[in-house]
Amino acid sequence: MRNMTVIDRSRSGQTADVPGGSEPSVAPAASSKEHKFQARKVAVYYGTKRALNHIDLDIGKGEVTALIGPSGCGKSTFIRCLNRMNDPIANCRVEGQILLDGMDVNAREVDPVELRARVGMVFQKPNPFPKSIWENVAYGPRIHGLSSTKVELDEIVTLSLQRAALWDEVKDRLQESGTSLSGGQQQRLCIARALAVDPEVILMDEPCSALDPIATAKIEELIDELSGNYTIVIVTHSMQQAARVSDMTAFFHLGDLVETGPTDNIFTTPRDERTEGYITGRFG
Amino acid sequence: MSAAPNPVVHATRARVAASLVRRHRNEQIFHGLGLGAIVLSLLALASLITDVVGKGYSAFTQTHIALIVTLDPAVIDPDGTRDPAALLRADFQTPVRDALRARFPDVTSNAERRQLYALISPSAPYILAAQVADDPSLLGRTLELDLLAGDEVDTLVKGSISRDVPEDQRRITDRQIGWVDALTAAGEVSTPFNWAFFTGGDSRDPESAGILGAAVGSALTLAVALVLSFPLAVAAAVYLEEFAPDNRWTYVIEVNINNLAAVPSIIFGLLGLAVFLNFFGLPRSAPLVGGLVLALMTLPVIIIAARGAIAAVPPSIREAAMGIGSSPVQVVFHHVVPLALPGILTGTIIGMARALGETAPLLMIGMVAFIVDVPHSVTDAATVLPVQIFLWADSSERAFVERTAAATLVLLAFLLIMNATAVYLRRRFEVRY
Structure with missing residues (x-):
């Protein structure tokens, strides 16, 4: 499989030129660590318009991977492929292969419902259910049958809220509506809600773009604490955020994956001039 | 600078x-x-x-005339059985007429007697019969009873007939007016609250016609319509909004549902006549068939309202539910439908209010018949409030004018209650997000 991919890459001509150049530096690292996701030749079309162009990207287990790039570059489209959130979009078509622990997530026998229980998601705009805080967190475990009693459910809710660093702020008002919280608290509630179903991966699609700097700092701190236990993929517009929270960074531009590597390398010694242009603020 | x-x-x-x-x-x-x-x-x-x-x-008061009536068992119950069923059919007209003649002994000619008898409603003997059947011990006694007055007397007492109109242009004679004036002077005319209007069915005599039959008919018909149309419409709306593939067939269905909402209601009546009555052989004039027809008529209204309400649920809620692994059905029934419920209910009540006021399609399936009994089930013959209004408005007796207006008030009260329910339910289920 790996060999085939390499051959495919070399065959794909000009577009493979730049990622091809990074091949030697990525490949040894790939063999030394475990990969949670392996994306191979992923292309996404909205109707006839191509949004993603043969993306090959490995996402390390227990790492925080940041996807950066200017608006419309396809990073959100890519992250939504990882838990098949593009499925309900009528004219969206995904090609290529995305392996989660070696299993093709787009295979016919994969149930997207089960996939999303393993790969949780936090969205750009905090979107708690218009129900109580307790109900927000308990909903996932309940529909997945993770607990049989109210006591167990209470434990899960408490633990999830603690992990999301929200417990101290809401422990006295679990029956209040989730929508009554502040924006930053709502986003942490959404993270708690994702954690409650015990996922392996958490996808975050610009989780801080609707938040003020203080709330952003709390979320980033939280991402730091969660890394290691969870594989985290985060889409962000803020390069400082990517630099602060991620282990690996992938730079997208106009549907292409331009460059990927350890975050420190990307920000200090970018190989591609587009990456350099973006991170130094010349465009984007 | x-x-x-x-x-x-x-x-x-x-x-x-x-x-x-x-x-x-x-x-x-x-x-x-x-x-x-x-x-x-x-x-x-x-x-x-x-x-x-x-x-x-x-119409909410009714004229009664006090008369001294002798309930002679020899006339009413010559066999002496005291059987309530027989008493209901017994001759109570004779004692009532005797009482009238006794009150005005100077009336002798047949023509005058006929005028005298018209003071009391033709329904009065039946009401008296029901009283005696309830309590046979009244037999043999002489009682002062408030008897239901005839419709012309009622109208005169309420002042709706002008005495200045020449005698040959009104249906109450000068002689009768004289008797009524004499009775009024003696304090024998009373106008108590008209309970019979709210407890009785229709009647040929306006003074004893009631609204209950039509009100119960309306309630039964609407209940059938609601039970059928609400689940069907919600299911259709959910499917079209959340599950249907975006293709030509879906488009054709959508356009046709929208067109269906604009079809004149009498067409639905014709459909009901052809399909439910003639093909399936369901009972004529029954609330069951009326409800079926009104359900068909209301379906597109509720579907359109429900689709609007479902489409207005923010996509972020769907994504949130989907993102933690809700199945499509869970997304819809745990999140989307509860949030859309206030809008769906509003549409339903609007559809039901329209169905409540609908007359034309019900004429086609025979709910326009003259029905005295209050219906007890959805298969009993019945009529509905707007049809009752139509029937009374079409009657020639002057006394039906006030009853038509009173029935309109009852219909408006029904509508008001339904709208209040809609407002209450909307408040009850409204969720801020």
């Missing part, structure tokens, strides 16, 4: 100022138009209510 005024900026300011005058004037015109429209509609509503209440309030 003081710069000379920039001529370009100056010209711009002048144009903005000129346009501001125009915009403020437009604003005032629209303000006035809007206010005028509201005042006009309030005036229309006020005149409607005033007219209906003014015509209808007198």
Whole structure:
């Protein structure tokens, strides 16, 4: 499989030129660590318009991977492929292969419902259910049958809220509506809600773009604490955020994956001039 | 430092100022138009209510005449069985007429007697029969009873008949007016609250016609319509909004549902006649069939309202539910439908209110029949409030005018209750997000 991919890459001509150049530096690292996701030749079309162009990207287990790039570059489209959130979009078509622990997530026998229980998601705009805080967190475990009693459910809710660093702020008002919280608290509630179903991966699609700097700092701190236990993929517009929270960074531009590597390398010694242009603020 | 005024900026300011005058004037015109429209509609509503209440309030009282009636067992129950069923069919007309003749002994000619007898409603003996069947011990006694007056007497007492009209142009004679005046002077005419209007079915005699039969008919018909149309419409709306593939067939179905909402209601009546009555052989005049027809008519209304309400649920809620692994059905029934429920209920009540006021399709399936009994089940023959109004408005007796207006008031009260329910339910299920 790996060999085939390499051959495919070399065959794909000009577009493979730049990622091809990074091949030697990525490949040894790939063999030394475990990969949670392996994306191979992923292309996404909205109707006839191509949004993603043969993306090959490995996402390390227990790492925080940041996807950066200017608006419309396809990073959100890519992250939504990882838990098949593009499925309900009528004219969206995904090609290529995305392996989660070696299993093709787009295979016919994969149930997207089960996939999303393993790969949780936090969205750009905090979107708690218009129900109580307790109900927000308990909903996932309940529909997945993770607990049989109210006591167990209470434990899960408490633990999830603690992990999301929200417990101290809401422990006295679990029956209040989730929508009554502040924006930053709502986003942490959404993270708690994702954690409650015990996922392996958490996808975050610009989780801080609707938040003020203080709330952003709390979320980033939280991402730091969660890394290691969870594989985290985060889409962000803020390069400082990517630099602060991620282990690996992938730079997208106009549907292409331009460059990927350890975050420190990307920000200090970018190989591609587009990456350099973006991170130094010349465009984007 | 003081710069000379920039001529370009100056010209711009002048144009903005000129346009501001125009915009403020437009604003005032629209303000006035809007206010005028509201005042006009309030005036229309006020005149409607005033007219209906003014015509209808007198139907809530009913004239009775006190007479001394001798319940002679030899006339009423010659066999002496005291059987209630037999008593109901017994001759109570004779004692009532005897009582009238005893009150006005100077009446001798047959023509005059007929006029005298018309003072009391033809329904009065039946009401008396029901009283005696309830309590056979009344037999053999002489009682002062308040007997239901005839419709012309009732109308005269309520002042709806002018005494200035020449005798040959009114249905009550000078002689009868004289008797009524004599009875009034003696304090033997009373106008108590008309309970019979709310507890009885229809009647050929306006003085004993009641609204209960039509009200129960309306309630049964609407219940059938609601039970059938609400789940079907919600299911259809959920499917079209959340599950249907976006293709030509879905489009055709959508267009046809929208067209169905605009089909004249009498067409649905014809459909009911052809399909439910003639093909399936369901009972004529029954609330079951009326409900089926009204359900068909209401379906597109609820579907359109429900689709709007479902589409208005923010996509972020669907994504949130999907993102933690809700199945599509869980997304819909745990999140989307509960949030859309206030809108769905509003649409349902609007559809039901329209169905409540519907007359034309029900004429086609025979709910226009004259039905005296209050219906007890959805297969009993019945009529509904708007059809009852239509029937009474079509009757020639003067006394039906006030009953038509009173029935309209009852219909309006029904509508008011339904709208209040809609407001309550909307408040109850409304969720802020």
